[in-house]
Amino acid sequence: MTRETDRKQAAENMALTLVGVGMQRMGARVMSAFLFTEKESLTAGDLAEELGVSAGSVSAAIKLVAQMGVIERVYVEGSRREHFRMLDNAWTTLYSRQHSVVDAVLRAVDTGVEAVGPGRAHDRLEYMRDFYTFLINEAQEMVERFERQRAESRGSGSQRRGGPRP
Structure with a gap:
C-alpha cells in the first residue's frame, strides 16, 4: 500500500468511528477529511473530490461541522470560492x-x-x-x-x- 492509500483508509476508518458514536455520515467524512488533510484550507469542491461525492452533498456537512465549532470560513486571496480550515483548538x-x-x-x-x-x-x-x-x-x-x-x-x-x- 502507498502512504496515500494508508491515509485515505485511516480517514475512512475515523469517519466510520465517528458515525459509530452518533455523528451523521457525511459530516463524519467531512470532519475526517479536515483531520487528515495537509492543505491549509479546503473548499466544497476539494472535499467532494477527496470523498468522491458531489459538491452539493458536502454543503450540509460543512455547515454541520462549522456549527460544531471545529472549522471556520477563511479568506483566500485570489479565490472566489469559500474556503474552510480546521481550528487549531x-x-x-x-x-x-x-x-x-x-x-x-x-x-x-x-x-x-x-x-x-x-x-x-x-x-x-x-x-x-x-x-x-x-x-x-x-x-x-x-x-x-x-x-x-x-x-x-x-x-x-x-x-x-x-x-x-x-
Missing part, C-alpha cells in the same frame, strides 16, 4: 460548546428538583444536578491544564503519544 472548542447542552439539562433538572417532594425522584434528580454541576465546574480547569501540559510537552520536544503524565 477544535477539540477544546467542541468540548466547551457541549456545556450549553449540559446547561439546558441542568435547568430542566433544577425545575424537576423543585417540582417533586422528598423521595426517590428527588434523590435521583438531585444526584444528577450535583454530578453535572461538578463536571461544568471542573471542565474549564481541565481544559486549561491540558493546554499547559501540551505547551510544556511541545517545549521539551516530547513526542510521546498523550504527552507527559502528571
Whole structure:
C-alpha cells in the first residue's frame, strides 16, 4: 500500500468511528477529511473530490461541522470560492460548546428538583444536578491544564503519544 492509500483508509476508518458514536455520515467524512488533510484550507469542491461525492452533498456537512465549532470560513486571496480550515483548538472548542447542552439539562433538572417532594425522584434528580454541576465546574480547569501540559510537552520536544503524565 502507498502512504496515500494508508491515509485515505485511516480517514475512512475515523469517519466510520465517528458515525459509530452518533455523528451523521457525511459530516463524519467531512470532519475526517479536515483531520487528515495537509492543505491549509479546503473548499466544497476539494472535499467532494477527496470523498468522491458531489459538491452539493458536502454543503450540509460543512455547515454541520462549522456549527460544531471545529472549522471556520477563511479568506483566500485570489479565490472566489469559500474556503474552510480546521481550528487549531477544535477539540477544546467542541468540548466547551457541549456545556450549553449540559446547561439546558441542568435547568430542566433544577425545575424537576423543585417540582417533586422528598423521595426517590428527588434523590435521583438531585444526584444528577450535583454530578453535572461538578463536571461544568471542573471542565474549564481541565481544559486549561491540558493546554499547559501540551505547551510544556511541545517545549521539551516530547513526542510521546498523550504527552507527559502528571
